[in-house]
Amino acid sequence: MTTLRTPALTMDLRGTPCPLNWVKTKLRLEEMAPGAWLEVVVDDGNPARNVPRSAEGEGHRIVVITVTPEGVRVLIEKV
Amino acid sequence: MSAFTEEQIERYSRHIILQEVGGKGQRKLLAASVLVIGAGGLGSPVGLYLAAAGVGTIGVVDCDAVELSNLQRQVLHATPDLGQRKCLSAQATMEAINPDVTVIPHDLRLTSANALEVISGYDVVVDGADNFPTRYLVNDACVLLGTPLVHAGILRFEGQVTTVAPGRGPCYRCLYPEPPPPGMVPSCQEAGILGATAGVVGALQATEALKLLLGIGEPLIGRLLIYDALDMVFRSIKVARDPHCLVCGEAPTITELIDYEQFCGVVVGKETVS
Amino acid sequence: MSGNGGTVRLRLYGALRQVAGSREVELPCPGVTVKQVLRDFAEAHVPRAANLLFDRQGNIWSSLIVLVNEEPVAHEGPTPVKAGDVVSVLMPLAGG
Numbered sequence: 001m002t003t004l005r006t007p008a009l010t011m012d013l014r015g016t017p018c019p020l021n022w023v024k025t026k027l028r029l030e031e032m033a034p035g036a037w038l039e040v041v042v043d044d045g046n047p048a049r050n051v052p053r054s055a056e057g058e059g060h061r062i063v064v065i066t067v068t069p070e071g072v073r074v075l076i077e078k079v
Numbered sequence: 080m081s082a083f084t085e086e087q088i089e090r091y092s093r094h095i096i097l098q099e100v101g102g103k104g105q106r107k108l109l110a111a112s113v114l115v116i117g118a119g120g121l122g123s124p125v126g127l128y129l130a131a132a133g134v135g136t137i138g139v140v141d142c143d144a145v146e147l148s149n150l151q152r153q154v155l156h157a158t159p160d161l162g163q164r165k166c167l168s169a170q171a172t173m174e175a176i177n178p179d180v181t182v183i184p185h186d187l188r189l190t191s192a193n194a195l196e197v198i199s200g201y202d203v204v205v206d207g208a209d210n211f212p213t214r215y216l217v218n219d220a221c222v223l224l225g226t227p228l229v230h231a232g233i234l235r236f237e238g239q240v241t242t243v244a245p246g247r248g249p250c251y252r253c254l255y256p257e258p259p260p261p262g263m264v265p266s267c268q269e270a271g272i273l274g275a276t277a278g279v280v281g282a283l284q285a286t287e288a289l290k291l292l293l294g295i296g297e298p299l300i301g302r303l304l305i306y307d308a309l310d311m312v313f314r315s316i317k318v319a320r321d322p323h324c325l326v327c328g329e330a331p332t333i334t335e336l337i338d339y340e341q342f343c344g345v346v347v348g349k350e351t352v353s
Numbered sequence: 354m355s356g357n358g359g360t361v362r363l364r365l366y367g368a369l370r371q372v373a374g375s376r377e378v379e380l381p382c383p384g385v386t387v388k389q390v391l392r393d394f395a396e397a398h399v400p401r402a403a404n405l406l407f408d409r410q411g412n413i414w415s416s417l418i419v420l421v422n423e424e425p426v427a428h429e430g431p432t433p434v435k436a437g438d439v440v441s442v443l444m445p446l447a448g449g
Contacts, residue, residue, distance in 0.1 A: 023092045027083065027102040058098060121449040209449040232446030234367055239446055255416040255445040263405055264368035267448035277449075303418070305366070305443065309376070316418070316425055 008032065010039040013047070014071045021047050022054040025076070029060065032078045037063065041071045048072040087179065091133055099295040105133060109179060111292045112136035114201040116189065116217055118169040119143075120272060121207030121231055123155040124281030125288070129205075130173035130180045132289055137173060138201060140185040141165040152274030189213055191336035194220040203288050206230045207281065209266060211258035212339035218243065218251035219336055222327045229287045229299075231280050234265070236273050236308040238280035241299050241318065242287050245327065248300035253321040253328075258339065276308045359436025363394055367444040372402045387419055387432040390440055405444070418443040 011028060013021040025040050032038060042051050044067070052062045055076050063075040083091070083102065094100045094108075113134050115122050118141040129137050143165050145156045153165075160168040166184035173182045185197055189208075198204055198220050206217050206228060214230070221228040221243060228243040230251055243250045283304065290296045305314045326333040360379045370376055373394070380393050391413060395403040408414050413428040420441040426432045434440060 019096060020089060020092060023088055023095050026095060027088070030102050054096075117449050119449055207449045209447065211445070211447045214445075214447065231449070233448040234446045235370075237366060237446060239443075254418070257416055258445065258447075259368070259405065259416065263401075264444070264447065265371075270368075270371070270448070272448055303443075307366075314423065316420065316423070318418075318425070 006037075008036045008038065010041065013040050013042050013051075015043065016047075018046050018050045019054075022051050025051055025055065026058070029055075029058075029076065029078050034078055036078050038076045038078065040074050040076065042074060044072055048074070052076075087133075090177070090179075094132065100293060104293045104295075107294075108133045108289070108292055109135040111203075112138070112201045113288055113292070114138040114140065114198060114204045115207060116140045116204065116213065117207035117209060118153070118155055118165040119149065119207060119209055120152045120233060120267065120274070120277030121281040121284060122169070122205075123153045124278050125205050125207055125285045126155050126169050126173050126182075127176065128282060128285035129288060130176045130182070132285075133177060133179050134288075134292070135179065136181050136183065136201075138183040138185055138197075139166045139169045139173075140187065140189060140197065141169070142186060142188045152272065152277045154278070189216055191216065191338045194336055195224065198226060199224055201226060203291050204228045205284050205288050207284070209268075214251060215258060215339045216336060219326050219333055221245060222250050223334075223336070227291050229284045229291070231284050233272055233277055233280050234267065235270055236276055238276055238283075238306040238308075240280060240283045240287065240304040240306075241302065242291070244298070244300045249318050249320045250324060250327045252326050253324045254303060254318050256321070256325070273308060276306070279308070280306060361390055361434055361436070362439045363390060364439060364441040366442060367446055369402070369405060369442055369444060372405065385434060387421065387426060387434055387440060388413060388428075390434055391419075391442070406442070416445055 021042050028038055042048055052074050056062060059079045061077040061079055063077050066073040091105045094105050095102055111134050113129055115125050118139050145160045145163050145165055145168050149156060155169045155172050164186055166186050170182040170184050173180055194216055204221050204226055206214060208214050222245045225245045230243060231240040287298055290298050301318055302315050303318050322329050325331060360381055363378045363380055365373050365376060380390060391406050395406055406414060419426050421432060422439055
């Protein structure tokens with residue numbers, strides 16, 4: 001069971017279309033140490049589907065996805 | 080590490096998405112320099128794709144002016160460029176595609192006197208020359224400098240591509256110790272060339288150059304890729320380093336550059352190369 | 354000429370194609386060496402082919418890459434060729 005802790009960084013990618021939202025997420029992840037957490041906030045719909053899928057496709061771990069009225073928060077652990 | 084601008088993130092997004100490239104790879108490309116020999120049939124697709132990819136510095140060597148017969152295949156140039164110096168026309172086209180790229184035009188013919196100076200400082204050389212003397216000269220210079228070289232040649236409907244990694248794999252001379260006697264084989268001018276064949280082969284060269292810069296995939300080191308457009312067949316054969324190679328062998332006799340215009344009867348050390 | 358019947362296919366690349374007038378030539382008498390196959394071909398198309406195929410000492414020109422059934426073979430030494438084999442001859446291309 002994962003204990004949630006404060007992510008190292010939060011990126012607001014609401015309004016950023018696919019695939020740029022994933023590109024920016026990926027660029028940020030590249031600069032982080034393995035094990036660090038990055039939270040991105042994306043729009044519902046395609047972004048909320050594509051970003052987690054792309055992150056997992058690159059081997060990162062999705063810790064949790066939280067759907068809120070203000071957007072979808074995707075918590076990613078860099079692997 | 081400098082950050083990408085918003086524009087760069089969007090421009091290179093299709094690269095960054097690739098697992099083998101990413102932001103790290105794109106930074107490598109922006110910091111890299113490639114020298115393209117010839118702004119013609121092969122040099123055109125090479126220049127176009129390397130500029131689009133964001134290779135930060137691209138040198139273009141060509142001493143000719145744009146002619147009408149070039150336009151059938153030399154897609155760096157267009158009708159309004161007729162009469163312009165080809166390296167300058169190439170520069171304009173490539174820099175328009177990508178303002179991140181600096182193109183250095185070398186409006187000269189490579190000779191034994193200038194080749195080392197022109198080539199040194201570049202990370203990779205792509206050979207798109209149209210004559211044997213230049214190809215042997217470029218190979219020798221790259222071996223002496225230790226600079227990787229992506230070689231290709233075309234004729235009619237055929238093409239060949241190989242990558243020379245000095246010290247690691249065979250060089251052009253290991254494959255082809257000497258050029259044919261002058262007059263024995265035609266140039267594209269005499270024999271003709273299907274424009275798209277140049278496009279395919281040049282794009283293969285650009286691919287190899289990018290792979291070398293990014294350090295990904297398996298370059299054509301020790302392999303010769305052969306393309307036959309009529310049969311639409313690609314074949315690849317293994318080629319080995321020649322321990323007796325005059326420039327990269329165990330006892331090289333070519334230790335400085337020579338001009339190959341008069342290849343017949345040129346004496347290199349104690350051996351007569353004919 | 355010795356041989357046990359059948360033919361060998363000789364595939365030509367680069368400038369050699371124009372010399373032969375076609376991309377592939379069928380030659381009789383397999384069971385001989387690669388050198389013999391090229392000699393037979395040159396005899397049918399002298400002198401231009403011979404100038405490209407052989408050097409002044411009569412050896413296969415050093416800048417030819419010869420394949421038998423897609424495998425590169427050394428020029429020196431007798432490489433046996435049998436019926437149904439495909440001999441390919443590649444040479445450098447200068448165009449760019």
